[in-house]
Amino acid sequence: MLQNSAAARQADREQLIHSLRRHATWMRRRSIQMVFEAGQGHPGGDLSAIDILATLYFGVLRYDPKEPRDPARDRFVMSKGHCTGALYTALASAGYFPEEELGTYLKPDSRLNGHPNRTYLPGVETNTGPLGHGLPVAVGIAIAGQIDAADYRTYVLTGDGELQEGSMWEAAMLAGHRKLDKLTVIVDRNRLQQGASTEDTNTLEPLADKWRAFGWEVIELDGHDHAALFDALGAAAAGKPRCLIAHTIKGQGVSYMRDQIGWHHGVPSPEQYSQALAELTLEEPVA
Numbered sequence: 001m002l003q004n005s006a007a008a009r010q011a012d013r014e015q016l017i018h019s020l021r022r023h024a025t026w027m028r029r030r031s032i033q034m035v036f037e038a039g040q041g042h043p044g045g046d047l048s049a050i051d052i053l054a055t056l057y058f059g060v061l062r063y064d065p066k067e068p069r070d071p072a073r074d075r076f077v078m079s080k081g082h083c084t085g086a087l088y089t090a091l092a093s094a095g096y097f098p099e100e101e102l103g104t105y106l107k108p109d110s111r112l113n114g115h116p117n118r119t120y121l122p123g124v125e126t127n128t129g130p131l132g133h134g135l136p137v138a139v140g141i142a143i144a145g146q147i148d149a150a151d152y153r154t155y156v157l158t159g160d161g162e163l164q165e166g167s168m169w170e171a172a173m174l175a176g177h178r179k180l181d182k183l184t185v186i187v188d189r190n191r192l193q194q195g196a197s198t199e200d201t202n203t204l205e206p207l208a209d210k211w212r213a214f215g216w217e218v219i220e221l222d223g224h225d226h227a228a229l230f231d232a233l234g235a236a237a238a239g240k241p242r243c244l245i246a247h248t249i250k251g252q253g254v255s256y257m258r259d260q261i262g263w264h265h266g267v268p269s270p271e272q273y274s275q276a277l278a279e280l281t282l283e284e285p286v287a
Helices: 005-010 013-038 043-060 084-094 099-104 134-148 166-178 207-213 226-233 270-279
Strands: 075-078 154-159 183-189 217-222 242-247
Touching (some): 013 043, 013 226, 043 084, 043 183, 084 099, 134 154, 207 217
Parallel strands (some): 075 154
């Protein structure tokens, strides 16, 4: 049976938002542990995206981890495919595979690769990693749903540096043309990419106007505000696709990583690891 969305919308709102925050904190702690133990990873982008993923998986998406290919499921594409520390913690917590398997992250023969692979891991809709591929695939999925008059919705999370790829704007143009109102793009707008800021690399602003010019409804919001994310992700625009520009902070939740380009990828020292866990306090276990 598909779960989450219907129950979430009927739940007490305050309790739901509290639950989303606890899920996000657990995901941050676990993703930092994965990177530390593996000796590699992309913790900055993981931490900027986790509130978005927690809200999707535990408040919005319809899915059944026991039937990961259920035709009625909502589809989620992780276009910023290098941030697997965030994605894998969401999938494990959602029940797609045992939490203990997170301990194999990036090890030889592990299903938990540096980029998600749908052949190996349930819950992964498409392989991503080379930037600029996720949104085009998601647009194709949404078009298939439109042709079939299906009820499922398609969500895609993209990095902002990824929007410098021409394939993203080709896909955005097609989505606007097809009026794919069951498609939602979330831009993780942390303004930092590998080695520099997005605006120093290739200016994206005025970003909202660019999406609107391609026929999209655009909402700008705080990407760490679970209530705002829940409201925006749970709704849809009439007759057009929706873009959420989620203003986030790279490394959110860990003081020495916040807004630091150097933590696009990197591994905390033992002392930094202990500090991160101390800062990411979990008041009670995640249900």
